[in-house]
Amino acid sequence: MNLKDVDIVEKFDDASFRQIYLEKGIPCVLKDRSKHWPALSKWNEDYLAEKLGEAEIGFSDAGFSEPGKNYMSTTKKMNFAEYLEQVKLGTNSLRVFAYNIKYYCKDLGADIKTLNIDMKISEFFCFLFVGSKGGETQFHYDIDMTHIFHTVIKGNKTFYLYDKSMSHNLYSHPYTVRSYVDVVNPDYDKYPRMKALEGYKVVLEPGDTLFIPTGYWHQVVYHEYSVAVSHRSRNESKLVFMEGVFNLFIMQLFDRFMNKLLGDSWFRYKERESFK
Ligand SMILES: O=C(O)CCC(=O)C(=O)O
Structure with missing residues (x-):
């Protein structure tokens, strides 16, 4: 498996970003796009507990990756304050995955400003991600086929990234946006095609914004307590936009229905297909 470093863009200009990364679909880390956000200085645990507790x-x-589980399905509900207490004690590796912060908490939402990039970036679909040591977001690409700008506010975590052309080597499951391989501990006996994988690895720190092009596979590993938000920007291609609509409203619902109907045997069918 070949893992390259992600380019770090220190001096941003829209034309170069568009030409070198956006149009070619290559990820990069944008430095300082978020330095004017109040969130970077304000979002300590006490403040988050006060606003969202x-x-x-x-x-x-x-x-998230177990047979029969749906993409984005949650395991447990609890108050955010209770979760933060458990994280402090190091007893919880649960994660908040894609919580619409601008919709559910206007005060915290106001601490997130624009990224000052010359693209149509949705202000409404701004999602919060929280996790801690031991937490992991398994392999997937984002179902709506948008470009993602993922900005870390606290802590650091590692992203593993692969282009859509690597789907075959990632044993992607049909009717889903999921792969069940683990690039951190690859099992080459079970998944020999993984040896041919070529992708990127990057450790993100507070203030870093990772650009994840449409349809890019990613797996995320938390090394410590970390808080991040992601913005989305619609892909300019109508075809790609339609693929996102199809994924969300047809493919996902079909997969959920089959999960309910057939459970484990539906998962095993998709797994067999992924080996073909
Ligand atoms: O950071 C995470 O836990 C997941 C991030 C992610 O999957 C995303 O932004 O699409």
């Missing part, structure tokens, strides 16, 4: 949130665990 009472909210009952659905949390995800590693079972």
Whole structure:
């Protein structure tokens, strides 16, 4: 498996970003796009607990990848304040996955400003991600086929990234946006095609914004308590936009229906297909 470093863009200009990364679909880390956000200085645990502590949130665990589980399904609900207490004690590796912060908490939402990039970036679909040591977001690409700008506010975590052309070597499951391989501990006996994988690895730190092009596979590993938000920008291609609509409203619902109907045997069928 070949893992390259992601380019770090220190001096941003829109034309170069568009030409070198956006149009070619190559990820990069943008430095300082978020330095004017109040979130970077304000979002300590006490402040988050004050603003969001009472909210009952659905949390995800590693079972995100277990047979029969749906993409984005949650495992447990609890108050955010209770979760933060458990994280402080190091007793919880659950994660908040894609919680619409601008919709559910206007005060925290106001601490996130624009990225000052010359693209149509959705202000409404701004999602919060929280996790801690031991937490992991398994392999997937984003179902709506948008470009993602993922900005870390606290802590650091590692992203593993692969282009869509690597789907075959990632044993992607049909009717889903999921792969069940683990690039951190690759099992080459079970998944020999993984040896041919070529992708990127990057450790993100507070203030870094990772650009994840449409349809890019990613697996995320938390090394410590980390808080991040992601912005989305619609792909300019109508065809890609339609693929996102199809994924969300047809493919995903079909997969959920089959999960309910056939459970484990539906998962085993998709797994067999992924080996072909
Ligand atoms: O950081 C995470 O836990 C997941 C991030 C992710 O999957 C995304 O932004 O699409």
